[in-house]
Amino acid sequence: MGCSVLDHCVTQEAESTDVPPSLLASGLLALKFPIILLTMTKLLEWVFGVSVIGAAWALVTFDLLNLRLPVAYKEVAWPMPVYLLVVFGCYSLATVGYRVATFNDCEEASKELQDQIKEAKEDLRKKGLKM
Amino acid sequence: AENGDKYSVLLPTYNERENLPLIVWLLVKYFGESGYEYEIIVIDDGSPDGTLEVAEQLQKIYGEDKILLRPRAKKLGLGTAYIHGIKHARGNYVFIMDADLSHHPKFIPEFIKKQREGGYDLVSGTRYRGDGGVYGWDLRRKLISRGANYVTQVLLRPGASDLTGSFRLYKKEVLVSLVERCVSKGYVFQMEMIVRARQLNYTIGEVPISFVDRVYGESKLGGNEIVSFLKGLLTLFATT
Numbered sequence: 001m002g003c004s005v006l007d008h009c010v011t012q013e014a015e016s017t018d019v020p021p022s023l024l025a026s027g028l029l030a031l032k033f034p035i036i037l038l039t040m041t042k043l044l045e046w047v048f049g050v051s052v053i054g055a056a057w058a059l060v061t062f063d064l065l066n067l068r069l070p071v072a073y074k075e076v077a078w079p080m081p082v083y084l085l086v087v088f089g090c091y092s093l094a095t096v097g098y099r100v101a102t103f104n105d106c107e108e109a110s111k112e113l114q115d116q117i118k119e120a121k122e123d124l125r126k127k128g129l130k131m
Numbered sequence: 132a133e134n135g136d137k138y139s140v141l142l143p144t145y146n147e148r149e150n151l152p153l154i155v156w157l158l159v160k161y162f163g164e165s166g167y168e169y170e171i172i173v174i175d176d177g178s179p180d181g182t183l184e185v186a187e188q189l190q191k192i193y194g195e196d197k198i199l200l201r202p203r204a205k206k207l208g209l210g211t212a213y214i215h216g217i218k219h220a221r222g223n224y225v226f227i228m229d230a231d232l233s234h235h236p237k238f239i240p241e242f243i244k245k246q247r248e249g250g251y252d253l254v255s256g257t258r259y260r261g262d263g264g265v266y267g268w269d270l271r272r273k274l275i276s277r278g279a280n281y282v283t284q285v286l287l288r289p290g291a292s293d294l295t296g297s298f299r300l301y302k303k304e305v306l307v308s309l310v311e312r313c314v315s316k317g318y319v320f321q322m323e324m325i326v327r328a329r330q331l332n333y334t335i336g337e338v339p340i341s342f343v344d345r346v347y348g349e350s351k352l353g354g355n356e357i358v359s360f361l362k363g364l365l366t367l368f369a370t371t
Binding site: 041042043092095096099100103104105106107109110113116117120121123124127128129130131 | 191266268274288341342368369
């Protein structure tokens with residue numbers, strides 16, 4: 001949404017000054033990135049997050065930058081994705097299980113409602129309601 | 132009454148001939164006791180069971196300034212019902228709730244108190260926090276409810292604990308601006324309202340409520356509804 005506005009600005013500015021449009025274009029392109037960051041959908045946030053973490057993991061596990069990290073780093077990093085998924089799975093099950101177990105059963109609310117329904121019907125009948 | 136606030140209660144109804152008098156009686160009771168200015172707007176979608184006729188009787192009993200009727204020809208969906216209902220609403224705040232007695236008007240003073248405490252743009256009733264809860268659900272239903280809510284929290288991180296709940300208090304202009312932007316139906320519509328509210332940086336407060344489900348036995352949550360819920364959730368995930 002913000003991008004078309006920026007494109008319009010580029011052409012306008014290029015027409016009114018002597019600055020080469022290509023310089024303006026790259027300058028304004030740099031501004032598009034924060035706008036995308038700020039208005040990312042949840043899906044994009046996940047894709048972005050997973051990509052960053054995935055890149056870091058691949059970097060350490062496969063030594064992509066030839067950093068010659070200690071072997072211990074690689075050994076810890078390698079099973080991390082599966083490990084984190086399992087941890088997340090267990091956490092999810094425990095959390096949902098806990099929430100189901102502690103889900104309030106509003107017995108009193110139901111009883112109160114039953115009593116009030118009786119009271120209401122009586123009062124409405126007196127006021128002339130034909131049910 | 133003290134600061135000129137007036138609360139419009141939107142009641143979309145479909146075949147609520149039995150429940151409508153009862154919910155209206157409860158609303159009159161709790162609003163009356165609290166002293167707040169209010170009006171009840173009944174939006175009936177052409178119920179074949181005579182709901183509108185009962186509503187007219189209630190209007191005679193309680194007065195046309197307290198019970199407003201905004202009927203429609205047929206069942207047309209919740210978002211449009213809200214828009215239709217608000218058109219002649221004289222309140223600056225709007226309550227939305229179910230007319231089948233699952234939502235209890237006794238919480239209304241708590242909603243108002245919460246809203247004034249924090250100046251919230253919207254206050255959402257939650258079944259999942261504090262002493263909120265549900266009556267009438269078996270283990271299966273509770274599992275589905277909590278499971279679906281958990282998935283929603285992970286995917287959308289909405290900042291509210293109960294997204295499919297429909298007992299809420301909105302500032303009138305906030306409700307109008309949100310309904311304009313929402314396109315989903317059913318459960319997902321209520322979720323989308325909260326998600327859009329977040330997007331627009333509206334503030335959201337919460338009040339624990341009890342939800343008394345008296346229709347669960349008749350209308351079990353089936354595979355179809357679960358599938359359409361997931362579809363709606365994924366759409367919100369990908370587009371907001």
